Amino acid sequence: MFDFRSLEVVHWDYWQRFSLPLDTNIVTVVGPNGSGKTTLLDALRTLLTIDCAGNRDYKSYLRHNGKPFAWLRARVGNTPGPSGERPFFPLMDREVTLACRIQKKGGEWTRQYAVLGGDVSVEEIESRGEFLGLREYRVRLEGAGLSQAIRRVLTLEQGATDKLCQLPPKALLDLVFDVFGDKAVLDDYQRARNEQGEADREQHGLEHQLSLIGVSLQEAEARARSFQEWNALKTERVDLVSEILPRTELAELLAGIRGARPQLTGIKRRVTELERRDVELARQLGELDAQGEMLRAEQHEADLARQQTQKSLDAARAELAQNDLLIKQEARLREMVAAQGGADHERLANVARDARALANHLQAEETRLRQELTTVTSQLSAWRSGRRYTPDFEASFRRALDDAGIRHSMLSEIVEIAEPRWQPAVEAVLAGYRHVVLLDDPRDREAAWKLGEQHRYKHFVVADRAPAGSATRGSLLEVVSFSAAAPEWLLRNLDRIRRVENVTEGASCSRDQDWITPQGYFKERRGGRHLGVDDMYFGSAARERQLRDGEAALRSIEARLREIASERKDALARASDAEAVLRGASASSQLADRADEFAEAHEQQARLREDVQRTADSHAAAEQHYEAVREKRLKTSNARDNGAREQRDVQRQLADAVRQHHQLRGEQVERLKAFRAKRRHVPLALRGRAAMASLRERFESPAAVRREIDRVERRLEEGHWEQDPSVLALREKLLSNHDGLKLDLEKRRVHLERASRITHEARGAYIQVLRNTVRRYAKNLKVLAELAGIGVEVDLPELSNDDLALSSAALHVRFEFDKKGWIGMDDGEASGGQQVMKSLLLLVALMRDEDRPGGFVFIDEPFAHLDIFNIDKVGAFLKSTRAQYILTTPATHNINVFQPSELTLVTSKRRPGATWAQPLAVLRRRSNAA
Known part of the structure; x- marks a missing residue:
């Protein structure tokens, strides 16, 4: 595994260009938040083709400065390992230059990599132009020891150093095997086992194919039956479309024609009955109209007779009233003669005034009642003639219309x-x-x-x-x-x-x-x-009610008018008498002068009363006759209205029936036309009664035939039909291939059994190597735990030459802090600082290998959850390993975090208004010899 000696960045984030030494085992990068600590680690990750931390990527660091290119160049060690092989073989230099050039082409950022022997500058690398692609570069790095497992460890994000202890036991064991190179061997063995399994499955497939050859003849016969069924369905579809459907439609039309006849006959009968009823109602209405005209004339004559008797009665009553007035005047004159001796003139003046006022009031009431009488008379005239009374504003507007x-x-x-x-x-x-x-x-x-x-x-x-x-x-x-x-x-x-x-x-x-x-x-x-x-x-x-109410109102007004006339005469008489006394008239002289007139009045009194009674009886008889005629006319009018309503209802029903008859008859005509048109295309033998009845039993309607056609067409479309008759030739070919396939299967079976036996024995021999790897990792954990003062127990997995045992093998690790009992890797009982220390132990144990010294680890803020004493412990065992550590820590941490570091890189924030950030400051610890 190689280590870093120096790093040079050009146009990376806000850094213009500078070089940093990295030639010590522990490098600490310190600075305030946002000053570029993670930016430096992401530069190393990008150089090693590892994903950046968090949601960042290398493109996000290139958008800040506005430059179209950037360089990352590192000088790394190429020291031979225990086996004498150099990491970057065939390069034999003690140091190797790794470079990454990032350029913007066509709006996209592209990366190119270079691996060159010695310390080669950026300018020289660009002049040589010896660049590698991303895949080839990753292969070179993996050959130098940067495995996929190390890549995964190096991508731990800021403050996530404790994530390694969260791995499941199975994943931890896979990581150990991957780091120490055993995972690739196991994968090779598993790949060989998979290939043998695939060959075995292929063998079984060929054997199954051989077994199918015996039934190939039956398959060919099935395909022939499919071909025959396909032809039968096609024939059935042709018959259904060309013969069955037209016959079924013809039968449906015939049934529709026969079924519509009773309904058509019934509606025609109903039309006839309604026409007859309409004629009968018209005749009855004519008779009622004639009877109404006759009754109206009779009512008019009765009304004239009633009015005549009324006039006679009024005249008799007037004559009687005049005679009564004379008798009353005689009585008043006699009272005045008796009262003239001591007349009260003031009382007589009041009587005259009150009588005149009452006469004027009665005159005004009579005028108002005369106006109402005119209106009621107009209304009665309209109601008696069967018309509706129309107000003046309505009548005026209707005349305008x-x-x-x-x-x-x-x-x-x-x-x-x-x-x-x-x-x-x-x-x-x-x-x-x-x-x-x-x-x-x-x-x-x-x-x-x-x-x-x-x-x-x-x-x-x-x-x-x-x-x-x-x-x-x-x-x-x-x-x-x-x-x-x-x-x-x-x-x-x-x-x-x-x-x-x-x-x-x-x-x-x-x-x-x-x-x-x-x-x-x-x-x-x-x-x-x-x-x-x-x-x-x-x-x-x-x-009718308006007529009754109007006649009652007329009688009430006429009675009141008669009362007003009588009251007015009495009032005027009292006023005249009082005024006469006040004027000094002689009542005794009036009695003497009018004695004959008063005597005749007494003689006529009885006769006049008889005349009034006689004319009243005549008027009552005329009134009764008039009411009888009017009632009869009203009944006739009501009967006429009811008949008219019934006739309108009958006419409406007749119109509906006629319309329905025309509609049904038109539909029947259309059915007959369609029947005759279709009948020409059906042979006589197929449209007979027996043939049609048999067809109707099989198919109820054309819709059923269409459904059958759809079913057949759906089977033809959805089914997989054999349409090739050459199935027999295929059977002969299968028979000829049977013997050759059987001989080939015997040879393949012998070869497969030998390869499976060799692979199984080789993997069984390698199981001991896996056990040694696990024991070595457990030993590393215990050594590091002793340095940190932490108890560690490792349950070694049971490794055997069995697929299930190897796939389920896991590495269980337990820790003990401060003698407080044993806890697992991620059971939730450890504090944040203990999680970090567990992860560091698991991480450093992967790098601590006596047979494979070197290597490097990026740890972003490993001391984030540690107190002062735990920082010292972690620093102590980091110094005891031979791996290279590049650590970051914020400027606010305890100074003890710098104790294990021999080289400290100090970052700073970009100054306001400056285009580029300041280069990193370098602090190197003075050696003890100095």
């Missing part, structure tokens, strides 16, 4: 409520949409919206409409029917609302569900509230 030629309808005209029980709920939801206008043509939207803007119409004008589809079960839409297309948003809104019987049922629904009760209590995402309305607006039931 009609004048512009925009066809439209109102939402209230197309809505009908199927279940009267849910009328309040529907009215509550649709209350805000009573005056929504629906356009018949969506293209009129712009013109309609412009008119809506002009008239300030505050309700929606909808252009986009959609037919009402099937409603969700239980929704509010389910009880509402539309005679025409409605706004799509309204349909979605009604379909989203669920009908519930009460609030308790609604509360059990999900939180996102909208619901409403029959009384109109509505719940949405914002909460619940009552939406019920007092009147009804949608459907025939709403019109």
Whole structure:
């Protein structure tokens, strides 16, 4: 093994160029953190083609200075070993120069190496140009003693000196054998054993091949059967595609034609029945319309008669009232005659004033009721004629639409409520949409919206409409029917609302569900509230109720007007009487002057009451007759509305049935065309009833035939079929080779047995060398342990000439520190300093060899976990070995770390602003002789 004498670096990291002596056994590199200690060791590792420490590589040190090249040159010893052979033979110089040139070419860094005898400078090496490649250079270094195991030891990172004791016992034994050269011999033996095993496996393979020759004829026959099956599958595929599939499709079409006939007949029968029902409903509607016109005329006549009797009754009542007034005036005059003697003029003034005020109030109330009477009369006129009452703002806007030629309808005209029980709920939801206008043509939207803007119409004008589809079960839409297309948003809104019987049922629904009760209590995402309305607006039931409520309101207004007339007359009379007394009129003279008038009034009183009773009876009879006619007309109108709804439903079903009949008939025609087209390509014998029935039993449908075709094609594609008929020639050739192969196998078997015996005996003889190597390493450990004051026990492995024993052999080492008991290599009981000392012992024992002196070790900060006393111990036994140690230590360590060192290299950090770092300072220990 060689050792280092000096090192020269050029453009390495921040070092420009300098040389360092390394010609002592122990070299200590000291300096602060980041000053280049590990950089120096990585330079030596790069020179020896060893990986740098940590995550660094040689390229990272070349990027700092910006130079395109760098040199590493070392002068090493080439001293002959105990056997007389020099490490770098055939170089016979006492010293050898190792050099590494790193250049940047094409953007990449490349390395070249040189091994030259003597001390050769960088310039001379470059002029010679005798460079080696990486692989050849590594072979030269391995020949000089730098084995793979030493490489692994030299790559220990900073502060990781204790990692060697973490090796498993098996790995430690392999490392010992590798360092002392026995691993290569064992590998050679194992390689020979592997080659013999491979030859033995080859022998068994040939024997197996020989055994297969006996069955080769069966294999050839199997290949022939594969060829026949391949031909059969191809024939089957042709038959399926060209014959079976067309026949199956023909049978499928025939079955489809026969199966569609009952359905086509049924739908045609349904069309006929619906057409008949439509005609019948049209006839009934015509009869109802005629009956309605007749009843409307009869109602008009009854109304005229009722009005006439009402006029007669009013006239009789007026005449009676006038007569009663005369009698009352006589009574008041008589009271005035009696009271004139002591009249209270102040009281009479108050009576006159109050009576006049009451008369004025009744006049204002009469004016208001007359206006309401006009409105109610207009509404009743529309309701009695079967129309809906239209407010002025709606009527004005609709007249504008009609004048512009925009066809439209109102939402209230197309809505009908199927279940009267849910009328309040529907009215509550649709209350805000009573005056929504629906356009018949969506293209009129712009013109309609412009008119809506002009008239300030505050309700929606909808252009986009959609037919009402099937409603969700239980929704509010389910009880509402539309005679025409409605706004799509309204349909979605009604379909989203669920009908519930009460609030308790609604509360059990999900939180996102909208619901409403029959009384109109509505719940949405914002909460619940009552939406019920007092009147009804949608459907025939709403019109009937509006008619009843309107007639009741008319009767109430007329009765109140009559009461107001009577009260007003009485008030005016009291005011006149009081004013007459205040003016001093003579009541007795009035009684005398009007005595005949008062007497006639008393005589007419009974007759006038009889006239009133008679006209009242006539009016009641006319009123009863009118109500009977009106009720009959309403029933006829309801029947007509129900019939119209039924006719619309029948017409809708008829349209669906006709469309379905056309669709089914078209499909049947297409099937017939396809059947006739396919029938021409199928022979008559193959399309008979029996042939078709047999085919349908085998294949149910064309899909089954296609699946069978796919199966056959998949087998043809995925199978490994024999398509070559020359299998018989192959069998003859195998028979001819049988005898020659058998003779060759006998010769190979004899040679293999002889080689295996020789290898086994040679490895058995070498086992003693392995035992000596292990004993020598154990001896080195014990000697070094005595120097360090540490107890060491080594369990020597049981080495025998057996593959299993050699592969499982391991080297177990135990240590004892300060008489505190024995511990293993890496059992977790040792301190950090003890881990370092164990690793140093294992490491130095590899280098301490009396037969192979020399060698070198890089140890980065070996004293990191050691106290002062352990540093002295380690330094003492390092000095006792003959290996070369290059150690690093930080500047903060105890001075005892320099005690074993004969040469100290001091690093320093690069000064701020400087391009290059300072060269290392060299401190050499003065010899004892000096």
